Amino acid sequence: MGVMRLGYVHARVTDLTESLNHYHDTLGMQIAATAPGLAYMKAWDEYDHHSLVLEEGGVGLVKLGYKVEQPEDLDVFEKRAQQFGAITERMSKGENLAIGDGIRIVLPSEHVLELYHEAEQTGTATGTLNPEAWPRDLIGVGVPRIDHCLVTTEDPVLLERFFAEVLDFRPSERVVTDLSDQADLLGSWMFCTNTPHDMAFIKGPNGKLHHFAYQLADWSEILRAGDLFAMDDVSVDVGPTRHGITRGTTIYFFDPSGNRNEVFSGGYQTFQDFPTITWTADQLAKGIFYIGRELNERFTSVLT
Amino acid sequence: MPSVTVDGTDVVVATRADEPILAALCRAGYAYRFGCRRGGCGMCKVTVLSGRIEYRVTVSAQILTCDDVQAGVCLSCRAVPQTDTVIRLSPDDTLRCVAPFLAAATSNTAATRPSPTPPANSKE
Numbered sequence: 001m002g003v004m005r006l007g008y009v010h011a012r013v014t015d016l017t018e019s020l021n022h023y024h025d026t027l028g029m030q031i032a033a034t035a036p037g038l039a040y041m042k043a044w045d046e047y048d049h050h051s052l053v054l055e056e057g058g059v060g061l062v063k064l065g066y067k068v069e070q071p072e073d074l075d076v077f078e079k080r081a082q083q084f085g086a087i088t089e090r091m092s093k094g095e096n097l098a099i100g101d102g103i104r105i106v107l108p109s110e111h112v113l114e115l116y117h118e119a120e121q122t123g124t125a126t127g128t129l130n131p132e133a134w135p136r137d138l139i140g141v142g143v144p145r146i147d148h149c150l151v152t153t154e155d156p157v158l159l160e161r162f163f164a165e166v167l168d169f170r171p172s173e174r175v176v177t178d179l180s181d182q183a184d185l186l187g188s189w190m191f192c193t194n195t196p197h198d199m200a201f202i203k204g205p206n207g208k209l210h211h212f213a214y215q216l217a218d219w220s221e222i223l224r225a226g227d228l229f230a231m232d233d234v235s236v237d238v239g240p241t242r243h244g245i246t247r248g249t250t251i252y253f254f255d256p257s258g259n260r261n262e263v264f265s266g267g268y269q270t271f272q273d274f275p276t277i278t279w280t281a282d283q284l285a286k287g288i289f290y291i292g293r294e295l296n297e298r299f300t301s302v303l304t
Numbered sequence: 305m306p307s308v309t310v311d312g313t314d315v316v317v318a319t320r321a322d323e324p325i326l327a328a329l330c331r332a333g334y335a336y337r338f339g340c341r342r343g344g345c346g347m348c349k350v351t352v353l354s355g356r357i358e359y360r361v362t363v364s365a366q367i368l369t370c371d372d373v374q375a376g377v378c379l380s381c382r383a384v385p386q387t388d389t390v391i392r393l394s395p396d397d398t399l400r401c402v403a404p405f406l407a408a409a410t411s412n413t414a415a416t417r418p419s420p421t422p423p424a425n426s427k428e
Contacts, residue, residue, distance in 0.1 A: 014361070015362050059364050059367065235342050257343070257344045303345065
């Protein structure tokens with residue numbers, strides 16, 4: 001019973017062709033399918049049909065899809081979401097290409113979250129029989145999988161309660177203004193897997209995207225990605241650096257529409273009994289930019 | 305090639321073909337507030353006081369609204385000057401010189417000044 005992982009990010013892009021140059025040629029995702037004004041993409045180590053949907057027109061997030069363990073979980077989560085007071089609706093198999101029945105929820109932050117159980121399984125690029133370690137024909141960064149998303153919300157406390165009470169996520173790390181009882185919550189990093197976070201949010205306008213991230217194996221892959229960004233004239237936001245929050249090593253960059261992406265590696269293992277880490281706002285620079293310890297205006301302002 | 309002048313300063317920069325305003329000013333050693341540099345966040349908006357600009361890529365109307373366009377506001381990371389252009393930064397923004405030696409080298413006449421030749425090898 002439970003949410004298994006982030007299944008897909010569905011984002012808006014101003015130009016689909018330019019976006020394919022970025023996500024396919026630079027990042028190395030494969031095109032799983034296309035439709036008028038839409039591209040479905042998949043990273044090499046993912047086995048479901050797609051993990052990224054690009055929709056031409058505008059910028060920002062359309063919705064996020066999270067896959068659940070059992071079909072019955074959908075009914076449980078639907079009831080919990082309704083009890084919480086969120087707007088929900090049923091979604092039918094096929095409304096999203098290659099995705100089964102599910103529940104569509106409007107989060108307190110106005111983001112749309114879809115829960116589903118079934119997805120067409122097309123397999124990883126290496127397969128399940130005597131596989132090689134990685135695909136021989138990787139392009140560019142060759143990202144293996146999408147890892148998490150960070151969004152903004154006017155009310156982090158409410159959104160954190162939603163993810164905890166409705167979807168059984170747990171917070172691995174939280175940023176608070178101070179350690180007093182009157183402290184405000186500035187951000188929360190929450191997990192449903194064994195990683196530091198599968199979803200995260202910081203205080204800001206509702207409905208906006210800060211970034212979505214790909215997982216890489218280690219520092220050297222992060223640095224190699226950085227070199228590829230230079231070669232492909234990708235706009236880099238921050239990094240290479242390390243986060244204090246999650247310990248992950250990282251580079252943040254922008255796609256041709258201005259949506260922020262991240263390549264991320266490291267972190268730590270989480271379990272249901274993981275003791276939540278707290279950061280105080282006075283240490284935020286170290287929390288975000290562990291090495292430089294200086295806040296960057298772009299990083300905290302650019303949202304799509 | 306068209307020039308970009310920053311109103312309220314004495315900074316005039318010659319642009320290259322297809323070069324947006326932000327790129328030209330950065331190349332000349334200056335900086336001001338910008339974000340994604342791809343047209344998706346709106347942080348680099350400036351007002352065009354005179355001159356004509358063009359966009360070579362699709363720019364989202366979510367970010368650059370009709371009101372913006374009517375008021376002469378452009379996304380400086382994507383706006384390419386077609387004629388000599390004068391821009392004004394946002395009221396709460398200032399032009400910074402981040403690379404003084406670059407700024408000196410590219411000032412005004414860089415396009416007509418011959419490039420420095422390396423010193424002859426004294427052994428020859």
